[in-house]
Amino acid sequence: MESTVNLAYDYPLLGAFWTIMWIFLWVMWFFLLFRVVVDIFRDDGLSGWAKTGWLVFALVLPFLGVFVYVVARGKDMGRREQDHVRAKLRETDRYVRETVGTAGPADEAEQLAKLSEIRAKGDITDEEYRRAKEMVLHH
Template sequence: MSNYPLLNLFWTMLEFFLWILWFFLLFKILTDIFRNHDMGGWTKALWIIFVILLPFLGVLVYVIVNGRGMSQRDLKQAQQADDAFKQYVRDAAGTGGAGAAGGGHVDELAKLADLRSSGALTDEEYQKAKDKLLA
């Protein structure tokens, strides 16, 4: 039989979870301090010292003072990542903003297929043009 009651086990798990949550919040704030381009170097240094020397008070004050800015920077970073991903997909698919001049093979193949279906190209001419385009 154990001398560690079940309620103590739950309390220990809660404390462990809160410590993990605390470290997550602390690292989130430290990364936000470095990511904030509105602050100068000395301001960043003072915030870091404040957050490290008085962690609970420093984190609470930082969230109160810069909470709105933190969410705006997170949103801006997410939008930049989304835009970069979309641009990568456009470049990989060959349908970038430059169109056919930028190497839009998909657009050219669609035009060739339209010409073939309208009867302007024979199957042999279509195949030759397609092979030339993809080469």
Template sequence: MNFWASFWDIIWWFILVFAFVSYLYALFAVIGDLFRDSKLGGGWKALWIIFLIFVPFLTVLVYLIARGGSMAERYAAQAQAAKASTDAYIQQVAGASPTDEIAKAKDLLTSGAITTEEFEALKAKALR
């Protein structure tokens, strides 16, 4: 057996594996985008899925050409919504803002529950 023939067979095998994995990634990206798109009706989604089952490679190419730009927009919108949700959760868990903390301390000072020194300490802590 010739060394170079087996070498090129190995290279060809890697190219085929790369192409197959790339196709699977694109296929799952298309399926995920189909279900993420709230503007696309159920009938159109079913039609895309049917075409993906019977003519998968061509359908993925057509989908990427026809709807590829809006895929990025939907993904960005989903990422922005996830970030906003995470930020809201962190804000909720982290507690009040420094302004709120100082206002609460001022109310305690006004009611006489704390001294001026304690108020200044709370204010300094809130501003850190």
């Protein structure tokens, strides 16, 4: 007699739920590990040896290392991320100002034409274009 395998009976719904949950937790774990490693390298307040120590701790004993790092230094992780985003925004604004120039109001049309050209090349996004255009028109 030939037997067929019916997966619905071999792998119940609760088993599928647990599998999906474990996959989700593993993905979240790798995101957290990546964030901790990025934060270790981004923190200018840590010396090279401290960064090496945290990195070795997080990679040799990953669960314990990440847990201890988040408890000990996690409070400032968000602040460091915000500082990084602000610095990138300042750099973008500086680049736009430098590229467009800081000429007087008579050159507004020329500045807007330059901005349009930069956006057309893909060097700045639409949002950056909008902000730079507002800076040109309001200065």
